[in-house]
Amino acid sequence: MSQYWMLIAILLPIVGGILVKVIPFSDRRIMKIYLECIMIVTSVIVFLLAGMRPQGKLEVVHFMQDLSISFRIDGMSMVFSVLVAALWPLAMLYSFEYMEHEKHQRVFFMFYSITYGVTLGISYASDMLSMYFFYELLTLVTVPLILHSLSRQAIHATRKYLYYSLGGAAFALIGIVFLMVYGNQLDFVMGGVLNLEKIGDKKQVLLVVYLIACMGFGVKAAMWPMGSWLPDAGVAPTPVTALLHAVAVVKAGVFAIIRLTYYSFGTEFLRGTWVQAVVMAFAMFSIVYGCTRAVMERHIKRRLAYSTISNLSYIIFSAAIMTPLGLVGALTHMICHACMKICSFLCAGAVMHQTEKMYIDDLNGYGRKMPVVFGCFTVSALGLMGVPGLAGFISKWNIAKAAVASERLQAYLGVGCLLISAFLTSIYMMSIVFRAYFPGRNFRYEDIEEVKDPSWRMCLPLMLFALAVICLGLFSGPLVRFFTDVASGMY
Template sequence: MTYGVTLGIALSANLLTMYFFYELLTLVTVPLVMHTLTREAILASRKYLYYSLGGAAFAFIGLIFIIIYGSSTDFVLGGVLDLEKIGDRTNVLLLIYVIAFMGFGVKAAVCPFNSWLPDAGVAPTPVTALLHAVAVVKSGAFAIMRLTYYSFGTTFLKGTWAQTTVMLVVMFTIVYGCSRGVKETHLKRRLAYSTISNLSYILFGVTIMTPLGMVGALTHLVFHAMMKISSFFCAGAVMHQSGKHYVHELDGMGYKMPRVFGIFTVSSLALMGVPGFAGFVSKWNLATAAVESGNGIAYGGIACLLVSALLTAIYMLTIVVRAFFPGKDFDMETLSGIKDPNWKMLVPLFVFTINMIMLGLWSAPFVNFFADVAAGVY
């Protein structure tokens, strides 16, 4: 049902329909977060519900103003605002855009509305992968993309204080997520903070408000899904096989679960943006878009991307180093009985690993397709 609702968001032809499915997504995913019915799961599901409904209420304000001041609610590349209706209310509409951006941004985990995402990690691993990589968070980013390029329009927004405001917010979120990831000791929560940072990569591309910015945003939206699903599935395999949940408990695990931690290493390199992996392609597109935009603040975004890459290396490779280099005094007998999972759990991991490498080495068809989308061909 969740995937069906997500498709409804993706295939909606107008803002009203997308908003309906956006609200429905909250209702169908709350039970997934609550699945285990522990106290932590119930509290996490309530927080997710409150944040999502609150954010959707702010997004609804944007919908109302599009109905009033737009020619229609249909998605039209370039926007649907009627300048004659707006008159001297430009700043009001810009404020409404920022409010709607932050409203949809709740699901995209922008600061300061992102504390629900790490807490949602109490859900089973397939659910957290759904929340953190595919359906929920990407729906928030996708909704912002639609709002910016197809409802308000970049012609109306570009060069205004509204663009500056939202760009600064997502730049701060990029660094914030990585910084919290370095500090976090719980494995799944660390990956959740990584998601917070990477979602704002997508939004950074959106806030550049150029066709190349949209290409970078769409590229990272798809490529990050591969990288983060792989990471969460690896974390789930570790927890399932060993019962260990914290980074400091993973010493020597690379020798007991070599396939899982080998795949986790590939995911880490991809998330860092190492050339040859999917993450490099999307980050390169984002950096190129920032340079070509001529926006001075966007240049600062490139610095955020570099700082984020460094911090990502710290919080991801720390896990890899602990797993494969536990130290001479480490007693491997403490890990007796732990081994790689069966083929049913390994096959999806290998599939995503192949995708990460293939997308890194042969990304041109996807990037060209996204360029056509940004140009209005599709």
């Protein structure tokens, strides 16, 4: 398959999104069909690129020496691009009904579509500079989505997101500069690109730089203490927050950390050093911190946001083990968490859309009135808890297996953090489920007589995501084997 299809996959949703503001659609239904067709065609191209992977690198813009914007597909690109391609068309379908009565729909869908192409740019980037370019572009195109309502809370959340993201970008840029000076190249190579002869006695300096860059990328990954922007960003429309928390922004953060660790600095250079211990410590603290805050939170979207902070740090912790098994665990949870979290977020959005209720205390009895929504939410909740047979169990099992196999005391402590997190997750997720299905003796269903499930446009994505959580739990073997090949450098 030609390398130019990578560029087509990136540009199609970007150009298609821009044209939403240009084409004079006579009917909103035609605009929605147009957008959904773009999403589906783009996803088909991404699937074909993964199945018939083009060899070599496509250089689009050349700056000077080895600096360019270029694309190449390797194992990591396949994982991230297929994840994005699988979720985005369904999220777009869901958003059509959710945004039906919102203002500025054309602006919303324009940036929603553009974000898809930019995320694919991050995925297909062949080197650190190309990834950084699209990584920063992702910040710019998601700002209008968070700002959509133009409320005071939205303005505050947008400013916070922008300040944190720009600060993190500055830290990440420091890492790129040092890679240019002390690396053989900026291209992603499994095992890293550092030149030990150039480094000489400056290893400690490079370790500090790695930590700075890791924390910079950790802003989008919402790792403590850089993740306080994420719960505030919940003021955005639910289709936005679902992709912020499940696919585009936060997964771009952990994807960049994995690239930085395994493909730029290299695990051989980092493993066993103090910086590995520091990153693992931050990840472990974030796991417990996110769960604890989630238990305390009463707003449903903010509770799920703190859950995201915790689960993203699962991925960072596993990646910080810096072994092939650790990378397998990180990739497995990256995929499984995306399906579970987008399902739970879209379920929460469906409840808010149908009832305008956003606090957990107001959800009594809704389980029987909205069986599809809360049935799917229950599946995602059980998955996030790590119940065997569902996606969350497989990913947590692989992370724990990698931690035990590493034979590091700190990794053993990390397993303890996973167990604490599983217990707290059962509290903050199942409390919602129990309240929905068992409202108590004094509750009267007559008070919520008009509550019902949304239409098929919202229910179909929920059911497919819930089905994916089940299938990933029952049939994860081929996926884990593929991740094992990626971790061993075969792709």
